[in-house]
Amino acid sequence: MYHREACGVGIVHLGVGNFHRAHQAVYTDEVLARQSGDWRILGVSLRSENIARILNEQDGLYTLLIRGEGGTHAHVIGSIAGAVAASRSLAPVLTALISPKTRIVTLTVTEKAYGIDRASGAVSSLHPAVMHDLANPDQPAGVLGLLVWGLRHRRQRQLAPFSVLCCDNLPENGRLLRAGVCDLAERTEAGLGGWIAEHVAFPCSMVDRITPSPTDQTLRDAALATGCDDLAAVETEPFSMWVVEDHFPAGRPAWERAGALMVHDVAPYERMKLRMLNGAHSLLAYAGHVAGHAYVRDAMRDDALSRRVDEYLRAAAATLQPLPAVDFSTYAADLRRRFANPSIAHKTSQIAMDGTEKLPQRILEAAADSLAKEMPTKIFAFATAAWMRYSLGITDAGEQYDLNDPRAGEITSAVRRVSGAPHAPDLHSLRSYAVHASALSAALMGLPGLFPPSLLQSPAWREQVSGYLRVMLDKGMTAALQDAD
Template identity: 55%
Template sequence: MSAPRLSGVADITGPVSLPGYEPSQHGVGIVHLGIGAFHRAHQALMTDAAIAADGGDWRIVGVSLRSTEIAEALNPQNGLYTLIERGEEGTTARLVASVSRVIAADPAATLEALCDAAIRIVTLTVTEKGYGIDRLTRLPDLAHPAVAADLANPETPVGVLGLLTAAIARRRAEGAMPFTVLSCDNLPENGALLRDGVVGFARRIDAGLADWIAANIAFPSSMVDRITPASTAETIAEAERQTGRQDLAAVESEPFIQWVVEDHFPSGRPLWEAGGAIFVDDVVPYERMKLTMLNGSHSMLAYSGFLAGHRYVRDVMADPAISALVQRHLTAAISVLPPLPNIDLVHYAAALLARFRNPAIAHETFQIAMDGTQKLPQRIFQPAVLALQADRDIRPFAFATAMWMRYCLGETDTGVTYALRDPREAEIRSVLTAGSRTASTISDALHRLPRFFPPELVASSKWRRIVETILESTLKKSVVDSLVLEAALR
């Protein structure tokens, strides 16, 4: 029989660490769009530490834009949840109290929350595809369903750009303090990109409002890093062992956590330093390091590992061939990065390898592989262009691209089929069905996807030749055999 449901700090009977404050004594100051597992293991945790250290009305109103699942898990628990950290040295747990409540799939209620004068910061983890911004033009993507709907009905927005623009407009009219908008997604210069998207959206409705947003709303950039696997039945079971209560919102993560933030918060901010956040004048170099090294190698090992039959990252790293290729990828990534103050890139690479090998973390390759068309441009293609221009080794980036292309076929060597879980999945399947499935035709079709590959790569015969050679090996031999051959070349 399950234990009673978690609902208050006083319920706790287990060894979990408790919040260093009384939640009811602190009001809200943040709305977070996209309250998934990552946010609860990262920004919400640091906000919890900030309130414990420095007080303040900084609790969070979470928003799940499409699903009711998180709200159904958190609201009956008064926002409380267990964060479990699993490392090689053991497992620890902490009860987090920074979330006040969750709004679920309710655009009108979300807009009301954003317009609350008490809200001083809006944070976001909506994934790359959730913004509705064309990364090449840095303007709203008019083909994005939410963008199109919100431009047609700006008073009743449902998407990120529409909600932010409508809230800013109403707060301006009511004389409320402008909030700061902080993106926490893996996008290059995420703050500047979101600023351009919001200003571009507003300009299609009201040019004066667009100019006011550009002059008055802060959009600092940030770089986030913490491996957060999807919760499992074992996560819930461990939370019950730690708390003595049933916790349906429990999450788990690795011990490592990093948050580098541009320090520009005109309306104030929590003391996130208490949770380990680093504030800097320019996030871009740190962001580029993380996207190129961690995220790039993560995508590469996810596609190759999944196709080789490995469910978890830790299993991939136990495969000698793929492990060697991950090390090769990190070496290539370092070669295109500038020196970074106070960061040793070789040591950072070694730390990444150790994190990937962590036997306590069950991070699924299939989870990492989703949304490839949103991730590869900044993780793989951008460093590939830099390597090509500098006449450095492009093969590691071409290998990652070829493995993504092989993944796009939607079937393993053993005949297991799967969904790509990509916003452009229908388009990908259409172009691949239209022609024969040779390496050259697959490569050509995917290189022709609009607004995806940089023109420098599309036009490079050297790049195309390497990609197609690797892809052909996976088609004529097998993925496993191709990985062994590729590792022998490093």
């Protein structure tokens, strides 16, 4: 371990969850171990007070378990200097945002936390955090409000603005975040949005590392490896990728020394990851969970589902432009190995959550591109139908589950309108939904702003989706996977 006390805090991270601790914090830790520097991280938890308390009790230290075919390797990560629970104590967060030492603010808060309309880039006035921050700009609760507060006060104090680095799975995430921040800022103070647009850097990034939720086994293995109880331990796979647009006027860690790719344009890498890894992952999650597979590794042992994944990866790769030094066939083979890693217990339910936030960029954009290029769309239609089947909230074995989607209410209402039933389907009534497959498919496609117009206007696409959904409902997911050959 390097001399942590000699390294000052230069990064504030919003959303100090499992993924951040397995990804960005690890890259920064390696940089600090190699060349020191004032780049330690103040973690901000926006929802849970628990992780902030645990990290502080452990002086920011935690165990990273890397699980692969060769066994499990443990590393103690020291790049987090401390953590703050914003819901409990806002003042330390605001103080850090206006500290001259803070040069970068990074974020991993998941898609639904931003409250930005993806089509327009404007903030959603119905988003709870946006509503709060518009009404209470000096006591922000959401990520956009915190960023606007920090940048507004730095401007007032004539301090150089920090760079804002989004690390969530969003297309052109830096540009989207910039648009949302500028819009909220302009609604807060005339001229502030324009100043931010001119002076603040919002580089894009692409992140890639499978990180399941920690389990009791994670904690036991961390204690066995370190001799210490570690309630902040996190586990992940050996593979890790980080592609970052190299635009940091206030400076940055030398992340390239830890293996990050610092590039001029992130978009092609981002598109590859979203369509291949994330799209195939979503297919595995929707179909796998309905078929009764609790973990991705189990779903990959299902031969029919594994063949669908192969088909999906080939179709997604066909929608991409060639990338220097990247072979899509090799990348697809790597993805298959990663999905099948027996040491990673990644729940299908974890991947399937927030489907309406993920479906457009992971599956629907690739489908629309394939349609425009007159390439086959059937595997994208199958994946879409699997999402629709998953949206009924019940497995083929009759186990009911929470959709955990920001538009769950709209989905449930659409399903009940079509079926005429006052309650969610149970095992007894599930097959009866097959007669409503076309209407159910149309109702879910009709959710505002979810599906691209080109897909909605294609009778062939709509028939593909409803046809697959009908088989899933009538015969079950396993039969649908086999019939798709």
